[in-house]
Amino acid sequence: MAAKQGAATTTYSPKIIARTRPPIFKNSDLDWTRPDGRGFHQCRPALLQTGAVSSASGSAYAEFGNTKVIVSVFGPRESKKAITYSDVGRLNCNVSYTTFASPALGSQGTDHKEYSSMLHKALEGVIMMETFPKTTVDVFALVLESGGSDLPVVISCAGLALADAGIMMYDLITAVSVSCIGKSLMIDPVTEEEGCEDGSFMMTCMPSRSEITQLTITGEWTTPNINEVCLSIILLSPFSCCSGLETVVFLFSLLMLSLCLKHMILIN
Amino acid sequence: MVACSVGEQHFLKGGIAQELRTDGRKNLTYRHTYVETGVIPQANGSARVRIGGTDMIASVKAEIGRPSSLQPDKGKIAVFIDCSPTAEPTFGVSFYLALVTCVLWFLLGRGGEELSSELALALQKCLLGGKSGAGVGINLSSRLIKEGRVCWDLYIDGLVISSDGNLLDALSAAIKAALTNTALPKVQVSAEVADDEQPEIDISDEEYQQFDTSSVPIIVTLTKVGAHYIDDATEEEESQMSSAVSISVNRAGHICGLTKRGGSGLDQSVILDMISVAKHVSETLMNKLDSKISAAEACEDES
Numbered sequence: 001m002a003a004k005q006g007a008a009t010t011t012y013s014p015k016i017i018a019r020t021r022p023p024i025f026k027n028s029d030l031d032w033t034r035p036d037g038r039g040f041h042q043c044r045p046a047l048l049q050t051g052a053v054s055s056a057s058g059s060a061y062a063e064f065g066n067t068k069v070i071v072s073v074f075g076p077r078e079s080k081k082a083i084t085y086s087d088v089g090r091l092n093c094n095v096s097y098t099t100f101a102s103p104a105l106g107s108q109g110t111d112h113k114e115y116s117s118m119l120h121k122a123l124e125g126v127i128m129m130e131t132f133p134k135t136t137v138d139v140f141a142l143v144l145e146s147g148g149s150d151l152p153v154v155i156s157c158a159g160l161a162l163a164d165a166g167i168m169m170y171d172l173i174t175a176v177s178v179s180c181i182g183k184s185l186m187i188d189p190v191t192e193e194e195g196c197e198d199g200s201f202m203m204t205c206m207p208s209r210s211e212i213t214q215l216t217i218t219g220e221w222t223t224p225n226i227n228e229v230c231l232s233i234i235l236l237s238p239f240s241c242c243s244g245l246e247t248v249v250f251l252f253s254l255l256m257l258s259l260c261l262k263h264m265i266l267i268n
Numbered sequence: 269m270v271a272c273s274v275g276e277q278h279f280l281k282g283g284i285a286q287e288l289r290t291d292g293r294k295n296l297t298y299r300h301t302y303v304e305t306g307v308i309p310q311a312n313g314s315a316r317v318r319i320g321g322t323d324m325i326a327s328v329k330a331e332i333g334r335p336s337s338l339q340p341d342k343g344k345i346a347v348f349i350d351c352s353p354t355a356e357p358t359f360g361v362s363f364y365l366a367l368v369t370c371v372l373w374f375l376l377g378r379g380g381e382e383l384s385s386e387l388a389l390a391l392q393k394c395l396l397g398g399k400s401g402a403g404v405g406i407n408l409s410s411r412l413i414k415e416g417r418v419c420w421d422l423y424i425d426g427l428v429i430s431s432d433g434n435l436l437d438a439l440s441a442a443i444k445a446a447l448t449n450t451a452l453p454k455v456q457v458s459a460e461v462a463d464d465e466q467p468e469i470d471i472s473d474e475e476y477q478q479f480d481t482s483s484v485p486i487i488v489t490l491t492k493v494g495a496h497y498i499d500d501a502t503e504e505e506e507s508q509m510s511s512a513v514s515i516s517v518n519r520a521g522h523i524c525g526l527t528k529r530g531g532s533g534l535d536q537s538v539i540l541d542m543i544s545v546a547k548h549v550s551e552t553l554m555n556k557l558d559s560k561i562s563a564a565e566a567c568e569d570e571s
Contacts, residue, residue, distance in 0.1 A: 114385075114389055117386060121528070121529070121531075124531040125511075205536075209533070210535065211533035211534065211535055212533055212534050213528075213532075214528055215513075215526060215528045216393065217526035218393045218394075218525050219525075220522045220524050221522060221523045221524075223544065226540070226543060227540055
């Protein structure tokens with residue numbers, strides 16, 4: 001029975017859910033092409049992999065176009081810095097860039113404090129901290145190549161790495177950024193687009209709970225514009241942003257299921 | 269950091285649920301605001317803003333610099349925030365007794381330094397707009413003296429003297445007041461020089477010009493405690509918050525920036541609701557603040 005199930009699922013492809021969504025971008029906006037020839041509401045081709053670092057409790061590698069990120073999760077392990085008892089766990093996040101991540105000279109592969117704190121904020125609402133009291137979970141992200149929308153890729157990848165480490169979460173986390181140039185809104189901008197954007201919008205959400213854990217907006221936005229982006233991202237995220245993630249999670253849960261089955265077989 | 273007992277927590281949350289907070293305010297009412305301008309003679313512009321127990325000084329210093337090669341038509345602005353250790357023991361190591369708590373807080377990642385950089389980052393996001401320069405609160409082009417050569421570099425410094433919650437709102441109000449107070453001397457640039465030479469500059473002692481600060485946004489922070497959200501939270505209330513959203517709104521009613529603090533997630537409809545509430549609140553707050561700033565300016569001129 002178990003073998004039959006396994007055989008059936010080897011050729012799994014994500015189910016396409018028939019749901020209509022309103023057009024996010026009007027036709028009048030589509031009068032110029034993006035540097036990589038994508039549509040305005042199209043994400044870059046993504047590659048997501050778990051288990052990239054063998055020494056970590058969980059790890060993931062993500063590639064969105066030219067943005068390449070590796071995230072490893074260590075723990076839950078003893079808090080080295082903790083002085084007092086705490087009945088909820090601690091989360092420690094660090095985002096760093098390699099020296100060759102961006103073409104700018106003299107960038108010494110430094111830690112990115114701003115991104116570290118934003119990653120922390122994005123993740124703390126998703127992880128069930130009370131499941132690992134007194135201990136710390138370390139999330140280390142390394143941007144191998146910076147090709148635009150670095151932080152959203154880091155956050156999505158971190159969510160995957162946490163799942164791979166078996167850390168309890170309310171939902172898998174996904175992040176996406178939107179750039180506003182002139183009247184057009186474009187999803188998942190590359191570095192060139194980020195450099196000339198009028199405004200940017202970064203949102204982290206838990207798709208199945210449609211809950212926003214982190215949101216930053218810069219530049220000037222009108223309220224209808226924000227409403228539009230907010231609503232479209234929520235609608236969009238289960239499709240373009242998460243289809244890859246869902247695949248991986250599905251594979252991951254499949255793995256767990258198969259382990260459980262094996263365990264049951266052993267007991268019997 | 270305030271520690272509340274369970275009873276106090278219930279009292280706080282119950283009050284907010286019934287639109288009557290511990291200090292007698294309604295959920296969307298600000299504490300008494302007090303504005304004083306021109307408090308630091310060494311700076312080009314300065315202001316002190318008090319909102320309840322929160323006390324801030326903002327100063328604007330200007331120096332002549334070169335615009336960056338990437339944006340030759342714009343001046344530069346830097347925002348620094350300093351959380352004085354006297355404001356709260358967790359901000360520094362000034363007292364022996366505070367040392368232990370400080371180390372603790374610092375290790376937990378909430379020391380004064382981290383708070384300062386977080387506040388500065390949020391303000392930078394709200395004041396400087398998008399990368400192309402759209403939607404800026406402070407018009408960077410007006411700081412330009414000669415394209416590609418000479419511009420004003422503005423250094424905005426905020427100092428938290430005393431902290432009783434709602435730091436970001438108070439800081440944005442203080443910065444707006446300080447910018448209104450700022451007077452830059454008129455500068456004459458010698459007409460034509462070779463490309464690689466720095467032109468001669470003549471700074472006038474008598475003539476000053478002021479900024480147009482009407483487009484500088486203010487920040488409204490809505491703090492979610494339980495199922496309700498409140499304006500201008502005190503430190504006690506902030507210790508009970510689940511999340512807080514800081515929204516910067518300009519005079520036109522446009523959103524110039526938004527940052528979220530606090531762990532728990534929010535439903536998107538709640539965020540959209542918060543944005544519309546913040547827009548509404550900011551309108552009255554902006555009018556109140558403007559009249560206070562002009563009163564303070566008039567007061568300074570008299571003395």
